[in-house]
Amino acid sequence: MTPSVLIWFRNDLRPTDHPAWHAACASGLRPIPVFIEEPWRTEASPWLDGRPALGARRAQFVAESVHALQEALGGLLVRRGEPATVLAALAEEYGATQVHCTAGHAPYERNDEAAVAARLDLVRHEGATLLHPDDLPFDLADTPEVFTRFRNKVERKWKVRPALPAPAVAVDVPKEAQAVTAKEPVDARLALTYEGSHQAARARLHHYLDGTRALSTYKETRNGLIGADYSSKFSPWLASGALGPRETYEAIRAYEAQHGANDSTYWLVFELLWRDYFAFVARQFGPRLYAGSGLRAAAPPPPWNSRARTAFDRWSRGATGQPFVDACLHELNATGFLSNRGRQVAASYLVHDLGVDWRAGAAWFEHHLIDHDPASNAGNWLYIAGRGNDPRPVRRFNPEGQAERYDPDGAYRDLWV
Template identity: 40%
Template sequence: MAVHERLPRGSNKTPKPIKTRCPPSFIHQKTITLLLPEHTKTYMTVEDPQNRLYKDAQQEAKVTAKTQAKATQHDGIRLALPASTRARPADMPHRALVTSICWFRTDLRIHDNPSLVASLLDQASTHLLPLYILDPRYIDLSRLPHSPFTAARTRHYRFPRCGIHRSRFLCQALDDLRARLQRHGSTLLVRYGKPEDVLPGIVNALLSNGTAVSNVHCAMDVAAEEITIEQSVAKRLAALGVPLIMHDCGTMVALADLPFPLRNLPDVYTAFRTRVEALPNMVRPCVAVPPRFKLLPDVPPPPPASAYPTTDLADTLLPLVSPLPIPDMDARSAHPFRGGETAALARLNAYLTTHAVATYKHTRNGLVGDTYSTKFSAFLSHGCLSPRTIYHALKKYEQQHAHTTDTYWVIFELLWRDYFRFVALKHGSKLFHPYSLRGCAKHAWSTDVESSTALALCGGVTGVPFIDASMRELVATGYTSNRSRQNVASFVTKDLCLDWRIGAELYESHLVDHDPSSNYGNWAYAAGIGNDPREDRKFNVIKQAFDYDPQGEYVRLWIPELCDLSTAVVHVPWKTPLPKEVYPHPIVIAPEWKRHADRGNHENDRQVVGKRRGM
């Protein structure tokens, strides 16, 4: 396949070929422009930052500076297959009705959505079909009528893969996206099944109904399993002559803007942050959504096993995909937010207009309430909120309130999120291996998920209040603070000596804000086998408890059986005559805890709390 320079539309000049040392699909981090066959009526750029399709490619293509400059307009787009398989067959008849499909994945929003915008601006299509597919590998579809699917489980330890809290948040987000699309004269088609089966089925149904399909647009993913699915979808669509066009939608800093090739991504966050923050324009502007949406195509009725006709996803679909009975929102929850773009934008606005952001650096390690941190994470993981939108809103806030520096620390955390996504993209499945990025470890971890130790952890009855409070909060609400997560991860891997993946998969099951790269990246980091330069870093959970919950408010909130203990001993109840039938003795006591166990006796507040607080 020839690679040519990009010419202005309508130019009579013959495009000059660009010399490359390897096929364009081998290109690593560079961006080139392909002149697709004339009947596609469009130019597109190609990126293959992980060499996903041709792993044996060793050399990068040479692209002239002039060509790179001309390729910037669409450099967030890449195609998932070689161009020879991407074009629609030349003998396909031109039809009056041609649709593009926007396959929503982890980009459940309209604002700053490159995939949606590209679908709307696609000159090859007259109509647009917004689509979401519930994949049985990630969400339990075994309860659907006549379902052929088994329950979705985590890979190694077989926890339910998507618990009630994330299931509810997802269904609410889909409901909200559908409603917002309807205000634009469109809607959201929801189908279930494996995308590599559902998408070709929809394309064939449209073709049989007299509608041509120009392309499928979607957000690119970064985790190994999701990338494999992308490749399967691309191959199945290519057989039908339909290209899969993938967009960089998930990070604050675009992959193409990194100041180094992905293979040279630093192994330490600080080195990454320093290089990225030095970029003259670190974050691109948000993409504007066209004011007019394309019409919906006439979609034939789906086969019984690939769709669930529902008008209210949150109320109708949720009982069928939830692995557990649906509880009401816990009144103690630090994350009392509905899923969806509407709630996401409202949260961003409230966080700025109430000036909660102005104290972020000092409150971000809080444990109780919904104001101590941004609570953007679940909206980001589902794509209800664009990280670029957050960034530009923070910069606007800085201009209006020049005295604040706390906005920087929100951006600092967004860069951490970007970093873990790039780590996942660089290392692929290695991130999820037993010893992750290190390949080995100094510790021997137990993989017995049925052991009394593992069961005590899952049930929040380890006898260590700070840990148990976090685990109970996680199960009850799907959320727990970053400070709590760090302590639990250290406790699991360094004190209990359990396989870090037990903790990571347990979090995957329960978290409302689960993101594979952030969750597994953070757990590997805490276990000393990820991107932490200090492999032996260990949290002293008793010191941490007195540092961040000095009055015992958090522990009493989630462990009511301890609410009558004094502040001096609420974090070390084994020092009291409290019967183990009321609260268990610790399953482990680390030697370093001793020097902090008496710390509560020296605090000012020694009063006995005689009633429940925060209930």
Template identity: 45%
Template structure:
């Protein structure tokens, strides 16, 4: 009788989970999550900060409850997958590992290491709205900029596949596995000013909270105002706030798409509701960009031939701590550190300021966002920083924002700067 390890990565849900359903082909199944040991980012701080750890812990607790309701369990172990999964496989006589496919260098290396250790590893792509085989071109022919990518999708009239149903039951656990209690969690930060207050039940990291939030958002008139409000700086309603759940995998983009189309069928489509789908396409584009270019997106030069400037460490430190002297940027960096969240507009302004005003290495900024953001996603984080720095796919060669002009346009009364005038 075969035993399969379902290795959870950034897919902390049961709904629309092709990897989980593939793992259910085994006679016995053990869902496993590996907690990576904390390492230095290479820029003087740890790679995962407390906000991301706390939000992931919430998602795992919710997943554990959902698994138990279906007769299964969540095994959480600490250590590098290449070290702990082969040992666990021997312990429970597992002959196969199933996991989602993440097309980033470190994640690809983890899978390669498991295969070198003698494990059969089946990876399944499942984090994008469109599957790679649905694209009207081969992944290695991905257009170099977003607009031709979007236009090709639209011309081909491709429709995302329907989300997969949540399984009612799961295969039994292997007898040799010893049930363990949940590990200690990092507590959520209680920050009333946050635009994503994940200490509150409505913003909890789990799948149920994600689905409930999606339902509440679409039950309101907010989707028809999205395009007009999406560049706001503060509040829980100016944007969809789906990114944290999409990032950890508690919510599927295909589930969001289906719910959005149901909303439009009932309440009518609009330019604003259509823009939500546009944002999901951007998210896909960054995934396919990494699938095509791999390690090139992690080099200092990115996809460009521009020379690499020296990194200003002192200015980078001031930027991280919100001590640059530029009020809007400093307010943004204080919010990020205090809450683990930041509006899209402010992410762009802060990133631009580091690259163009502070003389900071864009990779250092990307690493800081990785450590701080509860919605950190390797594809979007890398793609957006390359875009701002002019080392990715922006046809204009980068985006430099004037922070004072941005403040005048988006914070004319100074409310946001006043709110985050101190940590």
């Protein structure tokens, strides 16, 4: 049997900008790429009356991304089960001694890694963030409590490692099928069709940068609510890993070299730093990321009783009677996407106006968002709930004031309510 090496793909479904895939191919061993559908995908969420954490739209998006990766690599095994069990069986089947993967941030990803490492030689590579944790001017355990301090520190010692090209290697395993294949209906009001693939991600990157030069006005438009180009819409591809953070960064720098840098081009990198920040915070706090009281043991969360359940049910259906909030939920539920402004207002309303535990809202977002990212989702919810990385104890968004400012003519509410 040819000695082999396993590459465990998860939220890193791309061939480029991929240190784990690169290292596995450089080992000279036969590379065996595998994607594993873990049991949590179909398990009922305790907050969602039997719904699974992985909703149908994201499942479809991920399935498309897996399929595209199979085409790009020339083969990819798809298996179901606990990663440690699946990988141990594959290691035996293919005579592999080592497994490479991209290091995860969420507690469940770290748990899976620990279980694999207990049985096999697991090599973790840092490929999910723009900045490599080893290049930070502090230990991950000392990640600053406030984003501005984090940003100031990393900007003073700025280092982004180059995005690696796709390795030229022939993969000799079959293209196995995924369980999820159903096509979700597309709402006619959806401004942008999200297709899960590295090619679609690159096409969107090109569209937002050189194609339309929308990047040059990002800072002015990023609080928009309607349309395809008020913000980059890179998040679904960054979350599934079809787009790498370093290749995104390099594209922004190349754009700046050609068309000029300004506040807007800086601001997109600034937002990518928020993404990194929440990933590092997730690593720093581990399971506390899901603690109802928050990262630093604030007051206990409100009780999850019948009053809370009724309020949550109305909120989740977009039936609160608050038109801006309802419009946000209708958009999320119908499309799997919601603007950053809409997410902030909807989250604040659930936590501060309805007094519901932030984890119920985070679970609803997790189920529906095609860009769900465990660190960014929990980090932003905690932030708004005043239980995370925010110097202000209460970050309430007044929905009427927000509607007046960001939807003055009511076009957004008319579109979705």
